[in-house]
Amino acid sequence: MITRKLVKATLLGLWAVILAVWLVYGIQSRAVGTLVSEPEAPEAAETSANQDDYVGSESCKACHEDQFKGFSKTKHSQLAQLEDWKDKATGCESCHGPGRAHIEEADPTKIISFKDKSPKQISENCLSCHAGKEDHNQFRRSEHYRNNIGCTDCHSAHGATNHPTQVGSITYPAIDSEDNPGTAMTKMLKVSEPQLCLSCHQQAKAQFSQPFHHKVLEGQMNCSDCHNSHGGFEVKNARLSVGADAVCVKCHTDKQGPFVYEHLPITVEGCATCHNTHGSTNPKMLKRNQVRQLCLECHTEILQPDLAPGVPSFHRQDEARTQNCTVCHVRIHGSNTHPAFFR
Amino acid sequence: MEMHTGDGTMKCYFRKSAITGLVSAVGLMLILCTGLSAQEVSSTSGSSGSGGSSSAAKQDDEVNLTGGYEIKSSIEFGVRFRSLDGNEDKYRSDLNYKAGARLFNSSFFATAEESGGKPFDSILITSSGWGGDPNGYARVNVEKLGWYKFDTMLRRFKYYNHLVNIANGEHTQNTVHNMGDFNLTLLPQNRRVKFRAGFSYDDNEGPAHTTFDYQRDEFPILNDYSTKAYDFRFGVDLSFGGFNFSVTEGYRDFKENHRWFINGFEPGENPSPNSSLTSFERMMPIDGSTWYHKLTGHKYWEGVAEVSGRFIYSDTKTDFTFSEMITGLSSNGTPIVLDEYSASGDSSKPNGNGDIGVTFFLGDKVEISNTFGVTSYRISGGNVLFNSILLGMNPASTSEDSVWRFTDYERIMNTLEGSVDVNRFFNFYLGYRYTDRKVQLQGLDEDLQSPSSSSFFEEGENTTNAFLAGFQAKPFGKKWRINFDMEAGDGDNPFTRLSNNEYTQFRIKNHFAPTDDLSISVSFEAKDNSNPGLSVSDPSDILVADVKSTSFGAAFSYMPNGNVTVNGGYNYTYLNAETDIIIPTRNFGNGIGMSIYDLRNHYGYFDVWFRPHPKVSIFGAYRISKDTGEGDEFIGPSRTIIGSYPLSFQSPEVRGTFRLFRNVDWNIGYQYYNYDEKFDVPLFGGFVSQDYRAHLPYTSVTIYLGRRD
DSSP states (O other), X not given: OHHHHHHHHHHHHHHHHHHHHHHHHHHHHHHHSOSSOOOOHHHHHHXXXXXXXXXXXXXXXXXXXXXXXXXXXXXXXXXXXXXXXXTTOOTXXXXXXXXXXXXXXXXXXXXXXXXXXXXXXXXXXXXXHHTTSGGGTTGGGSHHHHTTOOGGGTXXXXXXXXXXXXXXXXXXXXXXXXXXXXXXXXXXXXXXXXXXXXXXXXXXXXXXXXXXXXXXXXXXXXXXXXXXXXXXXSGGGBOEETTTEEGGGGTOGGGOOOOSEEOHIIIIIOGGGTBOSSEXXXXXXXXXXXXXXXXXXXXXXXXXXTTSOOOOTTSOTTSGXXXXXXXXXXXXXXXXXXXXXXX | OOOOOOOHHHHHHHHHHHHHHHIIIIIHHHHHHHHHHHTOEXXXXXXXXXXXXXXXXXXXXXXXXXXXXXXXXXXXXXXXXXXXXXXXXXXXXXXXXXXXXXXXXXXXXXXXXXXXXXXXXXXXXXXXEESSOSEEEEEEEEEETTTEEEEEEEEEEEEEEOOTTSGGGTOEEEEXXXXXXXXEEESTTOSSEEEEEEEEEEEEEEEXXXXXXXXXXXXXXXXXXXXXXXXXXXXXXXXXXXEEXXXXXXXXXXXXXXXXXXXXXXXXXXXXXXXXXXXXXXXXXXXEEEEEEEEEEEEEETTTXXXXXXXXXXXXXXXXXXXXXXXXXXXXXXXXXXXXXXXXXXEEEEEEEEEEEEEEEETTTEEEEEEEEEEEEEEXXXXXXXXXXXXXXXXXXXXXXXXXXXXXXXXXXXXXXXXXXXXXXXXXXXXXXXXXXXXXXXXXXXXXXXXXXXXXXXXXXXXXXXXXXXXXXXXXXXXXXXXXXXXXXXXXXXXXXXXXXXXXXXXXXXXXXXSSSEEEEEEEEEEEEEEEEEBSSOTTOEEEXXXXXXXXXXXXXXXXXXXXXXXXXXXXXXXXXXEEEEEEETTTEEEXXXXXXXXXXXXXXXXXXXXXXXXXXXXXXXXXXXXXXXXXXXXXXXXXXXXXXXXXXXXXXXXXXXXXXXXXXXXXXXXXXXXXXXXXXXETTEEEOOOEEEEXXXXXXXXXXXXXX
């Protein structure tokens, strides 16, 4: 108990010190602008811009033909057609700022370039339009943002990347390509799901390749069915379903409840207490290969927690008959008629 | 064990579902492809005429337009064959691929050259796995800029589960699970208001087996499994004065309508008692509904702060009835003329979530964020259970009981974090998360015939403090990215021993792309969770649950030119869970033992694609998942359960594609699946091997529209 308090005090103390450093750093940063010198010209160009400084996307095409071709097929390029966006969307210059000085002086510093910007700085640009969307609202406090993964790490602002068509597995859909288009096209992703996510989350690929897994590699499910990659209020960027329930119950209807007799680990900890939600070598994607291990690891006679009682002595583990808990406790996710989940 | 087939209407339903899925995924695409290809015309993109383009670029800009749409499409259909050696139930539980004709992958993408006067600007239809595959899906995305956006996802899973290592192989399922999501957004690009509407369905039906404990004996029983859910939702997004709001109203209706029964005499599986069943019939329809309401808000003060908030309230209610009729013999051999149960009851779960997140920007390099959330729900449910049992010639004995259970859960979570962009090559963050959870359980049991009652009240509270930290570094600019993050937490009084208590976890990820053709990723992840508890019988005994896991992964992707691609990767997962448990035994009673679970999983994959000739493509892949577990140590010392499960699962694959015409490819391929367990599963005194080897050759044709040379 003393150790725990000591750890807490240390953490809080450490936090206070860091907070003080941050504040000083922030004030200093604001006072001097930026601590690390970076080209200032684009920002200067942006702030001093007037309508005459905008030249239109067609002017960019001469030198940036590949980007223009991709971009001209995106919704970004067509926004200016809409009355609602006429004052805001100006093609390439919506993000890169006015291009007249850049073209006339052939000076690469006279245009906003994202090559030397950090993912967060790039994301700021995207969020100036996209932040108001419900799915994006919490992006600045998401796991990805926290780890400096920005919008253009997954999205291609100039339109989906055209990958060459390759034949691949018959069971795992290949990435989107020019001849085999998919959702990467409509969402302007660099690569389609799940390959996009798995390029960083390698462990998940191994989990989805286990004998028991959710059908993500097969294309029936997407990572974004269960996770909001733009962040949310749940840990691990998890989504909710049916209002405030776990995302699992959207498909696993019979687990939704509420039941008269709830099984507490599901109620308070969630499905991932017993299941590996990506995949497992064990049937039913369980965390242990013998169900009794999962049960006995909680239902043993310990003072804490009080909420999981020990098992009666007639559940003899040296007899095969009583080793399979769910033979009798069949409604282990919750029951309306039996306190021990028999029916 | 043979699955029972349920009634005839269910079979019809399955056929109907399959036909519906096939029509929606294939029919629409084939009609569009074939119909439009007949009138395919060539024209030049209207925007390609500006000066400065090279002649090569002009040629590249030329697109085939059909009715004003540029179409790119591919559809692959063919036949799969199957040869299986080994345990078919295990094969079907894992893979369930059957022989026969099927639609493999397909996609149809049409984009309007000019938006005006057309019903849609773009339509995308993709599908896979229809016809005979166990898992099929079809996606449809249609959009007209400024007017609407419509997204559909249809899924069908043929779920088969018959494994001897779950409930002695008696919990099986052979169901078809159909799901659909339809989402429509009106005025999707409007900056002030958008309207949303959505509908989802979920339908899971089919025959199953389960078990029932009766008179201290276990009986296998049949189950017609049936669940349905329908979800309706609509919402509006509003922006005014720099504030963004979203309001969503939703309603979900869900039903369970299972039936349990036996078809004849069942002697039971426990040889000791004399109990048996001659008839068994149970119905327990559950009718549930959820109303949910969600409000989110967002405001950004440029360069100063950002706030987002969310409030969700949902209220779920269920009503159920229960009836069960049993005849047979009791455990002491007395004839059970009729054992009849009936019950009715309901339950409810009002649930409220409130969250708010705020970020302050201190300059353009420092951010401080705080996210605070409250979750609260109360589950309340009760039933009145009536039982009448008529044994032999004795008068019927009856009982009538009423129960009520209540669960109150409340969670407060606050995360304070700050991040610093030192420069564009290095940034770091630090954070602190505090969580407090409280659970109250209450119950009241009443005997309604001889009025008496008992009640209970339990309460638990859990507080967790966690420290977060991480950084991202780019030693060589964008070519090399290193991400590190860690979390160390300390909790008290955890609700379950498997939950986080005293834990640390960290991970480091490397992404290295020295050239545009080559990328290499390496990652490492470690978790340690220790959860001590004190024995009830002897509080001086500390019973520890300790779970350690590490994972190492490496992958590479190499595409030296447009004719060759090579990918490979390896992942090693180590997990060791050792938990002190109380194990009851016949001869020695309860005593302290240990539960050990070991995972030593090696996963490797390697695939290569190359084009030796402009008209020939070859793809080859090898994947293996091999868990060595704890070697041969299956039987531990007394009172030790070892959950080691050595197995290997291999799936090599090869495929050749030959371009017959500009728009037609012929494919031929072969897949092999090999599942190998290192020990057989004990079942009723014998052993059952679950190994299998499956050979799946196939041939197919792919037709393209809008394919480029």
